[in-house]
Amino acid sequence: MKTIFEKSQPGKRTLSIAACDVPEYSLPEGLLRSADAELPEVSEIELVRHYTALSKRAYGVDDGFYPLGSCTMKYNPKLNEEVAALPGFTGIHPLQCPETVQGALEAMYRLSEKLAEITGMDEVTLQPAAGAHGEYTALQLIRSYHLERGDTQRDKIIVPDSAHGTNPASATMVGYTTVNIPSGADGCVDLEALKAAVGNDTAALMLTNPNTVGIFEKDIEQIAKIVHDAGGLLYYDGANLNAIMGIIRPGDMGYDVVHLNLHKTFSTPHGGGGPGSGPVGCKKALAKYLPGPLVVKTESGYGLLDAPESSIGGVKTFYGNFLVTLRALAYIELLGREGLKESAELAVLNANYMMARLKDKFPAYSSRICMHEFVVSCEEIKKEIGVSALDFAKAMIDRRMHPPTIYFPLIVHEAMMFEPTETESKETLDWACDTMLELLEEAYRDPEAFKKHPLTTPIGRPDEVAAARKPVLIWQREN
């Protein structure tokens, strides 16, 4: 499809601007740019048709099943959108005095309070913009904690080899060295490997629970003890909280600090890659390092408190992705205690149901009851007929299903990680499982033809190697 630039013609306008009603002020020639920025010039109808056409070449949760593991692609309630669009929220400036934004401050206060309760933490900041940004913030808290205690030799972050890539990448951004420890045969933390890795240089262990193979780390209390006994802290990657929200709290498991993904667990939309929101919760001992300002309850209402003295400093301008946090609050208010718990239970039920229906043909990595997601391996299928996880993913696209996460976690070969979420019906899961089983038959019938999927999309498989070798990152007129 042509780009908006190719549809541009000088003189076309969408927006008319009122004439200037003050004397024109002109800048000295020397300060001006030598040539105009060439932005598109199109009429309103052309603009609308272009981006409407692009939207039809995209696929969201509203379009169909989206079992993308580790991403929690649950339904994004329309109520949340309506709430976030209220002019009383969209029209307020971040530097208005607190007396004029009491509603906003109350919403932030209430959400922080609820998230603290759900995670078993004492304090929460809503400032981080996304999950990885939350990880980053939490690691900074950990760093400040150790340094202020004079524990200056703690420069290592331990992560299991099954961890999200963001974990070690965030550790590096804070200046830490990552120590990867091998997972046990069941995909869980190997206690012996952990014991061998911890020491007086351990700053923290980063661990998601349930872990990335969808299994609950049953030894979590022992893990916490090993890390704490070595003087380190335990960090909770909230990517997988959906399995346990309202049932089990990271704080009760021994975690000291958590980040959450409101755009996963708390139903805010992913927006094609953001804006998300990555609040960080921590125990009292870490609270004085939080970025400011923090919302506080005062005698007359709500106020903003400057960052604590030992704060790590701001990680972002202002208070976070406010409109995203409102959506999460609407979700929590609607569901309440019982609704959150039931949502987690049904997320786990949906994952186990799909796994039970698929595991004879697509071997599951673990035969245990899984949590909100499960991982199957196409390794044997690939050995037999040469069809890979990628080939299955592409074939699913032709059946109007978003593929699961593939090739993650790295410890499972030819991995496909399914996370159906609780908002999918039994009918949808049955359809998806039937489809997977049909695709398997199709693959065995004619493996070579199978590798040609997708066939029904605007493009076939793109040449990614060429894209990376000679990057074309912007549209150029001469092309």
Added chain:
Amino acid sequence: MSTYTPHTASDIREMLDVVGVKSLEGLYEGLEGIFARDMNLPEGKSQQEVARWFEELAARNKVFGSVFLGAGAYQRYIPPVVKSLLSRSEFVTAYTPYQAEMSQGILQAIFEFQTMITELTGMQVSNASLYDGSTALADGILMLSERKKNKVLLSEAIHPYSIEVVKTYLLPLGFEVEMIALEDGKTSLTDLEKKLSDDVFAVALAQPNFYGVIEDAAVIGEATKAAGSGYIMQVEPFAATLLKTPFDCGADIAVGEGQPLGMPLSYGGPYLGFIGAREKLTRRMQGRVVGKTQDAQGRDAYVLTLQAREQHIRREKASSSICSNQALCALTATVCMAAVGTEGMKEVARQSLSKAPTNSWR
């Protein structure tokens, strides 16, 4: 109690049977010991109750007809096409476009965004967005880091919150951050020259600066380059359509806050960090990048590319940990820039300039 789950009681029974577990709680067998008892959360509410409660909250915020607070957040008129197109649920409810074949619309829109940012800044490459204007400045400075150089010089006239974020990002890594003093409201060339040394890898200023003053950015650029340091400018997107481009001022990187491009004030977020850079820095950029390629039949195709820089491939060696960025805000900016167009953006910039008090009251 309301939920968004579609299961009937008989669905749940049948599914539990297939799984081989007797009850929903049975799915958590063995974990009862750490169950949270008495979690202090309220009962659920109906949609109508939640809607009304939020309307009451919103009513307790004062929305001013005109807002002159500025300082990094601006109330600009947002063309209705922006809101309308951005509410399309294919955009709103999609994930990061990992599966290119079913995500061409989002990928192409980001490609258009990257192109518009390079047009605004005069730069050669751009990415899919960063968290906001402050983190973009911090990320941009980190892109310029070089072995054996340890110091960054920041103009004192950069937004104080951006300065704070830069310090948060840089100080734990052992970098030194020093401020360049002001002279007549502008970044002082004399002070800059005094502080430039072999140890400096980045000099940063804002254009226009926090006080609304237009910097002699090309002069600062020349001195910076002569001393062998990288140069980064934080720019305002509308002003960028009038002022000499960062590229022409000698900058290696231009970053900025994209909020004025169609995003409402929203009490500070979500906003948009953008970045443009010289081509030589392409592989040092953080975050998602969209590139154009072809499929087997020779059709144009857009993909997430240069992923070897990213966390899910490189892990601890990645250029950053960014995963989710501000994609929908980037799309907002794209539609907004297309709606306002080159001439429109220049006109908005000219009127903003003419209406700034010190210019209109002289």
